[in-house]
Amino acid sequence: MASIFIVEDEAVLAKVYKLLLSYHGHNVIGIAHDGIDALEMFKDFSNPPDIVLMDHRMPSMDGISVARKIIDLDPDAKIIFTTADSDIREKALEIGAMSFKNKPFTLHRLLSNIEKALSDSA
Amino acid sequence: MVSICEETCKNFAEAARQIFEAAKTLTGATSGYVALLSEDGYRNEVLFLDSGGLPCSVDPDLPMPIRGLRGEAYKKGCVIYDNNFSKSKWMQYMPSGHVTLESVLFAPIIIDQEVEGLIGLANKDGGFGEEDKSIMAAFANAASIALMNSKLLDTTKEQKDFIEHAINALHDIFFVFEFNTGQTLWWNRAFKDITGFDDDTIRSMHAPDDFLTQESIEHLAQTEEAFRKHGKITIDIDLITETGDAIPIECNASLKEDLRGENLNVFFIGRDLRELREKEKSLKESENRYRRAYQRANFFKDLLMHDINNILQGILSSAEFIEILATKHQITSKMEHSLDSIKSQVLRASKLIDNIRKLMLLNQDERELGKMNLENVINRSIRLLEHNHPDREMVITKDLPDHPIVRGDELIIDVFDNILNNAVIHNNNEMVVIDITGKEIITQEGNIMFRIHISDNGVGIRDGQKEAIFNRSDSFEKNRKGMGFGLSLVSKIMDLYGGAIKVKNKIAGDYTKGTTFILDFPGSDA
Numbered sequence: 001m002a003s004i005f006i007v008e009d010e011a012v013l014a015k016v017y018k019l020l021l022s023y024h025g026h027n028v029i030g031i032a033h034d035g036i037d038a039l040e041m042f043k044d045f046s047n048p049p050d051i052v053l054m055d056h057r058m059p060s061m062d063g064i065s066v067a068r069k070i071i072d073l074d075p076d077a078k079i080i081f082t083t084a085d086s087d088i089r090e091k092a093l094e095i096g097a098m099s100f101k102n103k104p105f106t107l108h109r110l111l112s113n114i115e116k117a118l119s120d121s122a
Numbered sequence: 123m124v125s126i127c128e129e130t131c132k133n134f135a136e137a138a139r140q141i142f143e144a145a146k147t148l149t150g151a152t153s154g155y156v157a158l159l160s161e162d163g164y165r166n167e168v169l170f171l172d173s174g175g176l177p178c179s180v181d182p183d184l185p186m187p188i189r190g191l192r193g194e195a196y197k198k199g200c201v202i203y204d205n206n207f208s209k210s211k212w213m214q215y216m217p218s219g220h221v222t223l224e225s226v227l228f229a230p231i232i233i234d235q236e237v238e239g240l241i242g243l244a245n246k247d248g249g250f251g252e253e254d255k256s257i258m259a260a261f262a263n264a265a266s267i268a269l270m271n272s273k274l275l276d277t278t279k280e281q282k283d284f285i286e287h288a289i290n291a292l293h294d295i296f297f298v299f300e301f302n303t304g305q306t307l308w309w310n311r312a313f314k315d316i317t318g319f320d321d322d323t324i325r326s327m328h329a330p331d332d333f334l335t336q337e338s339i340e341h342l343a344q345t346e347e348a349f350r351k352h353g354k355i356t357i358d359i360d361l362i363t364e365t366g367d368a369i370p371i372e373c374n375a376s377l378k379e380d381l382r383g384e385n386l387n388v389f390f391i392g393r394d395l396r397e398l399r400e401k402e403k404s405l406k407e408s409e410n411r412y413r414r415a416y417q418r419a420n421f422f423k424d425l426l427m428h429d430i431n432n433i434l435q436g437i438l439s440s441a442e443f444i445e446i447l448a449t450k451h452q453i454t455s456k457m458e459h460s461l462d463s464i465k466s467q468v469l470r471a472s473k474l475i476d477n478i479r480k481l482m483l484l485n486q487d488e489r490e491l492g493k494m495n496l497e498n499v500i501n502r503s504i505r506l507l508e509h510n511h512p513d514r515e516m517v518i519t520k521d522l523p524d525h526p527i528v529r530g531d532e533l534i535i536d537v538f539d540n541i542l543n544n545a546v547i548h549n550n551n552e553m554v555v556i557d558i559t560g561k562e563i564i565t566q567e568g569n570i571m572f573r574i575h576i577s578d579n580g581v582g583i584r585d586g587q588k589e590a591i592f593n594r595s596d597s598f599e600k601n602r603k604g605m606g607f608g609l610s611l612v613s614k615i616m617d618l619y620g621g622a623i624k625v626k627n628k629i630a631g632d633y634t635k636g637t638t639f640i641l642d643f644p645g646s647d648a
Contacts, residue, residue, distance in 0.1 A: 016443055104439075104472050
């Protein structure tokens with residue numbers, strides 16, 4: 001079981017992610033719908049999440065910028081990009097994202113990535 | 123004293139008359155003529171005739187053929203005379219009514235060893251002698267020089283007229299002025315037409331400054347040193363017109379001494395750039411329009427692809443959630459089938475978007491190629507295939523050469539994804555069978571190539587469609603479906619790698635038994 005922070009501007013998607021992840025036993029500790037909110041919420045967590053699911057194209061700040069700042073705050077942060085912008089894959093991995101999921105992806109794949117990220121850190 | 127002025131020489135007839143008069147005076151002849159040979163070479167054409175006051179009733183229009191003693195002079199090319207002409211055999215050629223001739227002398231006018239005409243003298247009291255012969259040889263020589271000079275002047279004038287005509291016929295401007303004084307010397311019609319100035323105005327103007335905008339004067343001043351050094355220059359200037367408009371001109375200027383070597387002249391040949399500038403402007407506007415349209419199309423494409431993928435993600439995740447909920451409440455087979463349909467259609471739509479995006483990328487970018495291990499790529503593609511089609515039974519065999527390192531990039535996975543995915547999607551058998559074999563070959567040029575065969579037991583491709591499947595994305599016909607762009611993408615990727623793709627029936631002559639794709643990948647040093 002992992003604590004997961006969802007950063008996704010599409011409210012419907014964020015909600016479905018939460019339902020699916022919760023069903024599989026994970027704990028969604030927060031949902032942010034834009035980049036600046038995400039950064040503020042991350043700073044406010046008393047315990048940083050095990051996993052951050054990060055969208056890219058969002059209001060106020062894009063996912064790459066948010067991820068970069070989160071990694072500055074917490075170099076051990078495990079960020080999985082979940083985005084429809086396939087052309088930022090290299091950039092995301094370059095700045096330190098654990099993995100990159102190009103939308104649309106199946107839950108099964110996302111869960112595999114979460115498990116892999118957790119096992120890599122174990 | 124006999125003198126022939128230079129001015130007179132310009133007109134041969136006048137010069138010839140003076141020569142004739144001098145010859146007549148010196149020899150004591152009382153009549154005669156000067157004639158030139160006709161163009162056909164058969165007749166004398168008389169320039170003038172002096173009958174010496176004797177009656178002559180010959181029709182002046184009567185042809186004067188080259189014959190008799192005259193013919194002899196033409197033939198021999200030297201001065202001849204006969205002091206007993208009226209009793210000579212030559213009299214038979216004389217027309218009736220001709221002035222009485224006692225003594226006759228003919229001196230041929232010769233240019234380049236060809237007799238061009240005659241000076242004829244007659245009726246010298248006491249007859250002609252050897253001294254007259256010498257005198258007339260000298261006068262004939264003078265006439266030859268005068269004739270030559272006249273011909274030269276004619277030719278020069280013709281050439282001058284031709285050049286003037288040609289320069290005036292030019293659409294380009296032609297303009298000459300004296301470098302140090304700025305005096306205008308020569309200009310053509312195009313110069314007048316473009317500037318609107320008349321000849322007198324141009325003559326009174328100071329070149330080049332009076333003809334240029336201030337900016338062009340400064341521009342020209344900056345290039346003066348180079349112009350003096352190299353003697354020529356190509357420069358864009360703005361010519362100012364009578365109405366004050368500035369006309370852009372592409373100008374080639376040369377600096378040359380005049381014929382006397384006294385002054386330096388500037389020769390300007392300039393092309394009116396107005397039309398070109400208009401076309402450039404129009405082209406630029408058109409480019410901008412298309413660039414904006416292209417950017418807009420790209421923006422919409424990007425937005426569309428992004429948002430549709432988000433929507434697809436919502437559908438897929440929702441379907442998965444329904445599946446989870448339904449499992450709790452014993453999902454029915456119909457529901458299960460519908461959910462599978464939703465998921466497969468979402469993945470299909472996603473694949474279409476991905477293929478179109480990559481096709482556009484291939485058309486836009488210069489891609490950098492590196493080394494790719496085909497075995498790793500194929501293994502990854504097989505894993506993905508099995509993952510995407512968990513409900514299909516598959517037997518995939520693989521026999522590849524060692525270290526199949528080829529030139530490629532990350533798009534190489536799409537080659538195998540598309541071919542393998544088609545082998546499953548277009549397959550009605552319970553068991554999908556795919557054989558992947560490869561071998562290393564050496565091309566005629568001595569290069570390493572990896573040839574991969576991928577055979578399946580799918581529905582096959584009709585012969586008439588085999589070529590078209592690789593070119594579907596190249597047509598912009600309306601009503602075309604986007605599905606099926608996968609093999610176009612494969613073909614373009616293979617082109618990018620310098621490779622090739624072919625398709626044939628797995629069993630010769632029976633397309634229904636499945637398909638074999640043959641892919642040639644250029645090798646890369648391991």
